[in-house]
Amino acid sequence: MLPGRYLPIYIALLLGTIAVPARAATIQITMQDLVFAPAEVSARVGDTIEWLNKDVFAHTATARNGDFDVTMPPKKAVTSVLKKAGTIEYYCRYHPNMKAVLKIEP
């Protein structure tokens, strides 16, 4: 037994235990020049999405399946918490050519 060999593992375990309680994350999705970015985002139920509208136009993030419908005034940020799992296609009701996907893990 060489303690030196196991020290990194011990530290890794220690750090692991600190990281283990899955904290709800905050994920930013921007709207700029009529584009949602990133176009595909992975998240978990309980995570917060910060919708940042950089355009001078109002936009919405509207789930095709009706799970959420967030309205963003021009140059404003709006937050919403993800409540249901699923692969959700969403779009802007005012500009339906704006489309993106949100993959929400349980």
Next chain:
Amino acid sequence: MFVRLSAALAALSLLGSAALAQGAKPTDPQIAHIAYTAGVIDIAAAKQAMTKASNKDVKAFAQDMVRDHEAVNKQALDLVKKLKVTPEDNDTSKTLSKQATDKLAELAKLKGAEYDKAYVANEVAYHKAVNGALETQLIPSASNAELKSLLQTGLKIFQGHQQHAEHVAAGLK
């Protein structure tokens, strides 16, 4: 339907031919004027719709048009000020305005569901015509990079409006 379609096609071809008739591609001051005029026309149509429309989706659509086109035109004004460009009236702008005045008068005679359908159908046709002009004429002719970029944003907005209008039109049937 024939009347609307032919009006839209006429607007589209006039946009192209009026600019071509000048022998060369439109200049930036002319392009700025055409783009601004196109916005003003849609705002006027939307304001008429806000008072005349009966369907709530049509009313909401009209409000969206006023809000977006006013925002685009504000950006356009800010840009021409910054670039010290004076928008220049031209045959294309004049033709567009004339056709729009006629269209407003035609729509003013309609009522209720008939008005709603005619307004939305015209919005689809109008945005389609303007998008065609932006893509084939105005964007390729613009020489200033910032003007070109604003026109490209305008195109995305207008394409969005066209799809939105098509969606509203489908809901009216």
